[in-house]
Amino acid sequence: MSRTYSISELASEFDVTTRSIRFYEDQGLLHPTRRGQTRIYSSKDRVRLKLILRGKRLGFSLAETKELFDLWDETLSGSEKQLNLMLKTITTKRAELEQQLNDIAMVQLELDSAETRCREALTELQQKKMTAE
Numbered sequence: 001m002s003r004t005y006s007i008s009e010l011a012s013e014f015d016v017t018t019r020s021i022r023f024y025e026d027q028g029l030l031h032p033t034r035r036g037q038t039r040i041y042s043s044k045d046r047v048r049l050k051l052i053l054r055g056k057r058l059g060f061s062l063a064e065t066k067e068l069f070d071l072w073d074e075t076l077s078g079s080e081k082q083l084n085l086m087l088k089t090i091t092t093k094r095a096e097l098e099q100q101l102n103d104i105a106m107v108q109l110e111l112d113s114a115e116t117r118c119r120e121a122l123t124e125l126q127q128k129k130m131t132a133e
Helices: 007-014 018-026 043-057 062-074 080-132
Strands: 033-035 038-042
Touching: 007 018, 007 038, 007 043, 018 043, 038 043, 043 062, 062 080
Parallel strands: none
Antiparallel strands: 033 038
8 A cells, every 4th residue: 555645644745735735735736535525645646746846846737737737637657748848848948047147147247237337436425525524
C-alpha cells in the first residue's frame, strides 16, 4: 500500500495554503480520493504538487502545467508529443528569461546613471552651501 497524505500534511510540507491545494484540485491538476469530506492525496498527487510549485517558480502557467500533465497521462512514460511540447515550452521560457535579464541590465544602467546625477547635484549643492557660509 502506498503512502497517502492529508491536505494539511501537503500544505505544511510545501509551505502552501490548503486553499491553494484545493484550487489546484479545482483546476484538474490534483485528483485526491475522498473519504466522506476528507481528501486523501496519493504519492502521485504529492509529486504533482511539487511539480506545480516548481513550474510556478519557473514561470509556467497552471494551464501549461495541466497540458503537460494531461500529455503525460496519455502514456505511462510520456510521449514524443509531450517531449516536443516540453522542449518548445523550455525554449519559450528561456527566451522570456533572457529578455527579463536584458531588461534588468537596462534598468540597472538607468539607475546607475540617475544615482550619478543625484550625487553630482548633491555635491554641487553642498559646495554652494559651503561657499555661501
